Amino acid sequence: MSKILVTDVILRDAHQSLIATRMRTEDMLPICEKLDKVGYWSLEVWGGATFDACVRFLKEDPWERLRQLREALPNTRLQMLLRGQNLLGYRHYADDVVEAFVAKAAANGIDVFRVFDALNDLRNLETAIRAVKKSGKHAQGTICYTTSPVHTEQLFVEQALALREMGADSIAIKDMAGLLTPYATFDLVTAIKAAVDLPVFIHSHATAGMADQCQLKAIEAGAEHIDTAISSFAWGTSHPATESMVAALRGTKWDTGLDLELLTEIADYFREVRKKYHQFESEFAREDITVQINQVPGGMMSNLANQLKEQNALGRIREVFAEIPRVRKDLGYPPLVTPTSQIVGTQAVLNVLTGERYKSITNEVKRYLQGGYGQPPAPVDAKVRTKAIGNEDVIDGRPADLIKAEMDKLRKDIGELAKSEEDVLTFAMFPDIGRQFLEQRAAGTLEPEALLPVTKSGRAVEEGVATEFMIDVHGETYQVAITGVGSHEDGKRRIYLTLDGMPEEVLFEPTNAYVSAGGNTRQRANKPGHVTTGMPGNIVDVLVKQGDQVKAGQAVLITEAMKMETEIHATIAGTVKAVHVGKGDRVTPGEVLIEIE
Numbered sequence: 159m160s161k162i163l164v165t166d167v168i169l170r171d172a173h174q175s176l177i178a179t180r181m182r183t184e185d186m187l188p189i190c191e192k193l194d195k196v197g198y199w200s201l202e203v204w205g206g207a208t209f210d211a212c213v214r215f216l217k218e219d220p221w222e223r224l225r226q227l228r229e230a231l232p233n234t235r236l237q238m239l240l241r242g243q244n245l246l247g248y249r250h251y252a253d254d255v256v257e258a259f260v261a262k263a264a265a266n267g268i269d270v271f272r273v274f275d276a277l278n279d280l281r282n283l284e285t286a287i288r289a290v291k292k293s294g295k296h297a298q299g300t301i302c303y304t305t306s307p308v309h310t311e312q313l314f315v316e317q318a319l320a321l322r323e324m325g326a327d328s329i330a331i332k333d334m335a336g337l338l339t340p341y342a343t344f345d346l347v348t349a350i351k352a353a354v355d356l357p358v359f360i361h362s363h364a365t366a367g368m369a370d371q372c373q374l375k376a377i378e379a380g381a382e383h384i385d386t387a388i389s390s391f392a393w394g395t396s397h398p399a400t401e402s403m404v405a406a407l408r409g410t411k412w413d414t415g416l417d418l419e420l421l422t423e424i425a426d427y428f429r430e431v432r433k434k435y436h437q438f439e440s441e442f443a444r445e446d447i448t449v450q451i452n453q454v455p456g457g458m459m460s461n462l463a464n465q466l467k468e469q470n471a472l473g474r475i476r477e478v479f480a481e482i483p484r485v486r487k488d489l490g491y492p493p494l495v496t497p498t499s500q501i502v503g504t505q506a507v508l509n510v511l512t513g514e515r516y517k518s519i520t521n522e523v524k525r526y527l528q529g530g531y532g533q534p535p536a537p538v539d540a541k542v543r544t545k546a547i548g549n550e551d552v553i554d555g556r557p558a559d560l561i562k563a564e565m566d567k568l569r570k571d572i573g574e575l576a577k578s579e580e581d582v583l584t585f586a587m588f589p590d591i592g593r594q595f596l597e598q599r600a601a602g603t604l605e606p607e608a609l610l611p612v613t614k615s616g617r618a619v620e621e622g623v624a625t626e627f628m629i630d631v632h633g634e635t636y637q638v639a640i641t642g643v644g645s646h647e648d649g650k651r652r653i654y655l656t657l658d659g660m661p662e663e664v665l666f667e668p669t670n671a672y673v674s675a676g677g678n679t680r681q682r683a684n685k686p687g688h689v690t691t692g693m694p695g696n697i698v699d700v701l702v703k704q705g706d707q708v709k710a711g712q713a714v715l716i717t718e719a720m721k722m723e724t725e726i727h728a729t730i731a732g733t734v735k736a737v738h739v740g741k742g743d744r745v746t747p748g749e750v751l752i753e754i755e
Contacts, residue, residue, distance in 0.1 A: 162377055162412045163199035165237060165359070165385045166400055168428065169227070170202040172387035175363065175396040177438040179211035182606070183223045185431045190230035192424050196416055198234055199383060200270050203227050204263070205238030207496070209246040213588060213595045217604040221266055221580040228267030235296075237270035238263060241496065242282040243558050244275075247587040248497045248522075250531070252561040253285045255568070259583050260289035266580070272330055272361075274300035276498040279532030280320050281556040291325050298359065299326030303333040303346075304453065306491035308536040311349050318354045328357040328383070333372070334495045335455040336365030336395075343372040347379035359383040363395055365455065367445040370398040370406070377412055388421065390429035395443045395455065401425065437610045452479040453486070458499045462507065469694065469747065474510055481506040488542045489526060490534030501526055504722040512692050519546045521716070521723040529553030575600060680738055680749040687730050687754035690747060695719030697743045702752065706734045714752055717745065730754055 173181040186203075193201060204224050212220040228236060243250045245259050260271065271290045275282040278301060290297035299321030301314055318329050329350060331338075338346075347358055360376040360383065362369040373384045385397055392399035404416045442463055449455070454462070462479075466472045482494075485506045492498040501522045509515045525531065527543045529552045543552075553560065564586070569576065572585040575596040585592040598604045683690040695717040702714045708728040715726035735753040745751060 160411045162407055162414050163383045164400065164403070164414055164416060165200045165202055165383060166193075166196070166198050166388060167202040167385055167397055168193075168388045168391055168400075168424075170204060170206055170208055170239065171385075172391035172396045173435075174207050174211075176391055176394060176443050177432065177435040178440075179207040180215065180435050180438050181431070182216055183218055183226060185434065186223075187226060187230055189424060189427045190227065192420060192427075194231045194233050196234075196420060196424070198416075200235035200237040201231060202237045202239065202272075202385070203231075204236070204268060205240055205246060205272075209584075209587060213584060214591050215607045217595065217598070217606045219580075219599075220584070221262075221578075224263070224266045224268070235269040236267050237272060238268045240271050240273045240286055242273055242275040242286050244282075244497065245286075245587065248500075250282070250557045250561060251586065252564040253558055254563045254565045255583070255586055256285045256558075257289045257292075258565055258579065259586075260286060261293055262580055262583060264290070264293035264295050268295065270296040270298060272298045272300050272332075272359075274302055274330075274332055274495070275532065276302065276495050277492055277532045277534060278302050278317060280317060280324065282532050282558070283321070284324060284556075285558065287321075287324050287326060296327045297325060298328045298330050299324060300330040300332050302493040302495050303331055303338060304335070304491070304493035305337055306486075306535065308491055309493075311346055314346060315349050315353050318350045318356075322354050322356055326356065328359060329354060330359040330361055331376075332495070333360075333362035333369075334493070335453055336363040336367075336369060336449050337453060338362050338372045339368060340371040340375040344375040344379045347376045347381050351380040357382045359385065361385040362397070363455065364393045364397055365395045365445060365449045366447050370402060373398060373403060374406065377407070388428050389425045390432055394445055433612050434609060436612060448479070452482055453494055454479060454482055454503070455494055455499060458494060458503050462503055466507065469511060471511060477510045478503075478506050481509050485509065488539040489523070490536040490538040492526075492534060497522070498526075498531075500722050504719065504724075508692065508724070516542055516545055518692055518724060521725060527552075530557050532557055572596065680751070682748050683750050685753075687732060687735070688750045689714060689726060689729055689752040689754065690749055691715075691717055691724075691726055691745050691751065692747055693717070693719050693724070694744075694746045695724075697739050697741055697745060697751075698723055699741060700737060700739065702734050702737065704734055704737055708732065708734060708754060715739070726751070728752075728754055 169186055173179060204220070209220045212218040212223060240246070243256060245251055245256060263271070271286070273283050273286045273290065283299065287297045287299065301317050303314070321329060331346065343360070347360070350358060358376070358381040360373050360381050362372045364370070377384070384403060386392070386400040386403050387397040389399035389401050401418055401421045404414050404418055404421065407413050440463070463472060463475060466475050466478065482502060485502050486492065486494070489502060492502065494502060501520070504520055505523050508518050508520070512518050524546045527538055527546045528550060565582070568586050569582050572582055572593065575593065576582045576585065581596060585596065595604070698716040698718045700715055702708060708714060708731065710728055710731045712728045713725040714728050717724050717726055732754045735755045737752050739745060739751045
């Protein structure tokens with residue numbers, strides 16, 4: 159059969175790529191009846207960052223979203239993106255957690271599991287694919303496409319063969335950064351189809367502006383499936399437009415048979431929906447051919463930009479882009495996809511902003527260099543590894559083999575807050591925010607982040623001339639440039655802005671005089687015993703208390719930024735005089751977090 163089958167990613171990857179995964183279920187359900195009539199091979203609706211965003215920002219139960227979509231889309235396969243042994247979190251889980259998660263995802267409505275590993279270490283896919291097959295669902299073995307001295311066509315063919323032997327029902331070529339070029343796509347698909355008699359899916363982001371060309375060449379080479387996005391959420395760091403590909407193939411032997419008029423109605427709906435999420439739009443979500451140079455995916459670009467804005471160092475983003483390939487080489491050329499994109503990107507930011515490469519090393523880089531994520535594609539830099547982990551042993555086997563069964567402990571740890579096995583798995587994915595979500599649900603206090611208003615014309619209220627203010631929010635001082643204002647109700651001006659991805663509404667008196675509810679009492683670091691941080695973030699753990707004796711270089715705090723954890727070390731040996739932070743506190747560079755004397 160030569161007909162090309164289409165997977166539309168509008169309900170997952172499209173909005174993850176363009177509006178930071180913020181689309182709410184309430185904006186999905188009204189259009190599901192039309193989506194269900196299109197005749198897609200599948201709709202990608204779950205996985206990736208959607209689970210995290212539901213719990214962290216939208217305060218929605220991701221399992222309930224899946225159940226609602228299953229009911230609203232009875233005639234269409236539902237598909238999810240699964241990170242192998244990482245599932246939807248940022249660490250490896252024990253096999254029993256992977257098995258339980260896949261079983262529950264299948265029971266709640268997932269038909270197709272696209273399973274990948276950030277390192278293409280196929281050992282990390284074994285348990286997930288086995289669990290998918292056990293559930294009777296479609297297991298799609300996935301190859302993360304990237305370029306490097308070690309990523310050859312032959313290597314990708316060998317991986318496709320291994321996935322077939324593992325039981326994969328199809329092969330997906332996942333080009334998350336838009337690195338494929340049309341003729342490289344043709345050659346790769348030709349080679350895989352010659353070696354493996356399985357359907358081939360092409361998932362290519364449009365970041366470099368070539369994804370539609372890549373898909374056409376893939377089709378010519380024998381690929382049967384393409385991933386697209388409805389045009390109102392297409393292109394840029396998203397995907398080729400569904401309507402464009404349908405029109406391009408119409409009247410050929412590859413005609414999709416999809417109705418352009420129906421697709422246009424769906425596009426019109428999502429065009430209006432997109433306006434609602436204007437605050438999450440980013441200039442870094444546009445097409446940018448430099449991805450072929452620095453290999454930075456669009457979503458990673460926007461994360462890096464936000465990180466550097468917090469440091470008042472956005473002007474150094476080109477330095478960070480230049481550093482990323484160097485860090486990637488040091489780490490053995492991992493493909494840049496979650497979680498390796500965060501691991502490499504955050505380390506590159508640290509290397510640039512601290513002024514010394516690997517002066518500060520994140521815990522995730524240490525875990526990576528110890529083999530905790532699997533086997534890197536190429537040998538890592540020995541000096542960097544030694545600096546990160548010293549003489550500690552390196553894991554040679556499958557990392558999950560070292561993890562004991564976890565489900566019983568997870569059930570015990572979350573206790574009565576979990577009303578179902580799905581709740582236990584939510585807690586497993588994100589222990590802190592998962593627990594918080596379940597606590598708020600129990601208390602009836604779940605409240606999604608605020609959306610900034612839009613005028614009747616569809617223009618965002620923040621458009622206009624920028625004005626700079628110094629303000630205190632949650633005890634921290636920010637210098638911010640704000641464009642536009644909201645209403646003047648109650649004699650107050652409402653200025654809407656976004657801090658760290660979390661929208662806030664700050665009320666200004668008519669004189670623009672704003673009084674913080676509580677000033678930041680942390681002093682600036684100016685003594686050798688003052689412990690501070692090099693990057694803004696949140697306190698994950700405090701490892702010492704007042705009166706403790708510490709050695710120079712000893713870890714005293716753990717902070718988190720861009721979902722990566724970093725140890726903060728004692729600057730001198732001595733006694734802890736004071737601890738000024740607690741778990742969950744927001745911190746910025748230069749503040750005294752701990753005093754040692």
